[in-house]
Structures are given as C-alpha cells and as structure tokens.
Amino acid sequence: MTPAVAGGAPARTTPPLNRAQVLAAGVALADREGLAAVSMRHLSAELGVVPMALYKHVADKHDLVAGMIDLVVAGYAVPPPGLEWREGVRRHVLAARDALLEHPWLRPAIEAATQRTPAVLAHMDTVAGAFAAGGLSYDLVHHGMHALGHRIWGFSPEAFSNPPAPGTLPLPAPSAAEQHAMMAAVAQQYPHIAAIAIDTATRHPLGACDDQFEFEFTLDLLLEAVARLHVTGWSSR
Amino acid sequence: MTPAVAGGAPARTTPPLNRAQVLAAGVALADREGLAAVSMRHLSAELGVVPMALYKHVADKHDLVAGMIDLVVAGYAVPPPGLEWREGVRRHVLAARDALLEHPWLRPAIEAATQRTPAVLAHMDTVAGAFAAGGLSYDLVHHGMHALGHRIWGFSPEAFSNPPAPGTLPLPAPSAAEQHAMMAAVAQQYPHIAAIAIDTATRHPLGACDDQFEFEFTLDLLLEAVARLHVTGWSSR
C-alpha cells in the first residue's frame, strides 16, 4: 500500500481533512449503505483516518448528522420566481421530495433530529414566502404549512413545537433580553417565519401553537376534500 | 438483598418470564426513558435477569420492538358502530393519535420498522372499513387513506410500498403458490385491504402503487382546500 500522494511529499502524505469533506463523505456513505452505517468509526475508516480525528471537524455524532442534513437541504432546487403561489409552493415541495428520494436516509435523519438546522429553517421560510406571495394571511399561511405537514420535510411544522424525548434535559429558558435578540435575528434571516410567529402571538396571546387544533384542521380539510370527490363520482385513471 | 418471594419457595425464587411481561416492560421502559433506553441489556436488568434470558421470549431486538408496537396498536380505542363515515374515520384517527401522544416513542418506532405487524395491518383494515362504510369506491378509499397518510400512524399508506433501506437484503420473491395462499389469508383477515388491492390491481394491471401520483394527489387536494379557504376569507379563532 503506497500513500495517495505520488510525487514524494515528505512528512504529510495526504492533505488535512476539513469539515466539508467529512460531511460529504457522510452523505456518500449514507447514500450507499444507509444511515445506520454512518458510525464515527466506519466513516473515519472510509477517510483513512483514526476515529478520533473526526472530532476536530465535527462536535459529535449529532453534529455530523445535522451537517449532513444541512448539506442536502441547502441544495434543494429553487423554482423560478414569479409563479402563481400554488404552483410556487408545489414546486418547492416537489423539489424537497426529489432530494428525499435521492437520499432515502434524509427523512429518518430529519425526523430523529431534535434541533432544526439553519438550512432547514431557511427552506421553511422560503416555502412560507411562496404561500405569502399569493396574498394569503399569515394565519392561513401558518395553517397551510401545518396542513402540508411532512410533505415538505426539511421544513416540517413540528419545528414549531417539538416535544423533547423523555430523558432529555430541558434547555434553560432564555432570558427576556436573549429572547429579544433571538427574535430580531430571526426576523432578519427568516422574515416569513417571523411574520407567522408575530401573527400567531397576536391571535393567541398565550403563545402556544395548538397541535390538536392543527391536527384536526388538516384532518377535516382532507376528509372534506375526499367527500367532495366522492359526491362528484371521482375516479382515478 | 432477599429474593422477591417471601414464603420460601425452594429452588426457583421468581416465576418464569413470558413474552407478554417482556413486551409490557419494554413499553413501560420506553414510556419512562424513551426508545433509546430500550436495549436488551437495560431491559433485562429491569427484569432482574441476564440479557440472554430475553432471547427465550423474543427473537431479537426487532422482534421486541415489533411486539411493543403491536401491544399498543392493538389497544387503540374503537369508536361505536353506525357512525356517519367521515365521523367514523375521524374517531379512528383521533384514537390512534391519543395512543401516539401517550407513547411518544411509538411514531419513531413504527417509522423505523421495516415490516408491518398484524395489529398495524388490522388497524389499517379497520380504517379502510370505516371509509367503505360510506359507500366510497375502493379506488377512492385507497387514495383517501394515502391522503390521510401519517395521520393514522400504525396504518400509514407506506405499508403498501416501503423502499428497503440500502444495505438490506431483498427478501426472496414468493412463488406463485405462496402468493395465492398469502392473498387468500389476507382476504380472510383483512377484507378491506384485500378489496383495495384487488381494485388497484384491476386499475393498474402492472401492479405497482404509484407513489408519485399519491404524493401529488394529496398535495393538490391540500393546496386546493387552502385556496378555497383563502378566497372565502377564512380566519382562525
């Protein structure tokens, strides 16, 4: 076995790793052998390096998977601007679906993740913007996103209220000043998410997003739509 | 530390374990500490037994989790008979949701499982029956179930076509005789699933359930329903 560099570099035979390489290798490995095969040890072997070397580029296993998710989600295809709102939303959702079909591990990975990553939030904001482009109220945008639900992945409405798994320590509540700074930063980066949050807070001053309401809203929307097809004698093909 | 039995049973201090006890302990442990805490070693310690003892009652880890899923799904509340079909479906879905809220590990467990278990199939059949009670065509029942999608858990339409994870060996295709026997057994136990399968096979002789069609069917159903709310000036609260 000769080192990868042919010329004769003296001490360091291979260039040092970086985060992007580690994440890309993780994505490639997951594509090839599934998410379960992405262990620190297996991935490091793939990169010709000892397991602990990865910890220079990745905080821990969760950070590795979060980075892999973001790498893919940031690459979602973006439809051309100026589409009618329904077509715009449609294209965004189908673009996300394309990525999910290409990377079957992505959906379980996003579902298992406890924190939403920046690219995931950005996609959420983009889809909310596509709704808002049609002049829908942010109230309806909010519920519309909940209705699409897991169809938009990366973005999933559960981002708003994800019950922590048992055995997880609750994060310390941010102070008022921290909350203010956070809101300002979110409003800057994710204007549509901020608009929904403000609209929701105005409507329901107690703050909480009522999951039960969202669930029944979508359920009834779907049942009514199916019933409508039933009475019109709809048939596939 | 004295044995649990007080009276003075001579050799065997505790009654032998059985499958139901193991599964119930697994459910209790998952409820208390999350699915990740349910390891063969941890669960066996909980039962005061060596890890290998569990393998007398459970084939392996997958069988343990499948048994835990079935235990909960078989306990879904059943709405009273004779309801209008939409209300019937609604109650079944909300009963499943109640169980999911009570056992937060259930959804990830069902999602991660590769095989549908008997109780999950039975629930599916029950919901299909609730649709069919309204006189809907099995074509529409099929698409309606796909539209409800993950809202009915245990039951999820992906049961029809679950892409195997990479690295999983494909099961050998059943012979024609085996297929015939399987269909007969299914038709016996799950009449509504069988009716949908027959209807689908009649419509699409090539057999496959077109996931892309299902996805877009639901997507468009939802977008149209939201658009309808938009034009009527719908507002929450």
Added chain:
DNA sequence: ACCTGAACACCGTTCAAGT
C-alpha cells in the same frame, strides 16, 4: 493545527453450559 493510541462504558448476539 491536526492526528494517534489506549482506555472506558456501552451495544446486539453467538455458543456451550448449567439446573
């Protein structure tokens, strides 16, 4: 700055043995 080696506390599962 980046990588290594040995170690720790975990996994699921096998096999042969005990009672």
Added chain:
DNA sequence: ACCTGAACACCGTTCAAGT
C-alpha cells in the same frame, strides 16, 4: 424449559500524548 457466563465484534467519547 428456562436461565447463565464468557466471548465476539461492534458503538460514541474521554484523555493524554505525539508530530
């Protein structure tokens, strides 16, 4: 029939050390 003990091939992550 049911449970045990030792072993194997894995995990993620720590710490102190190398270059």
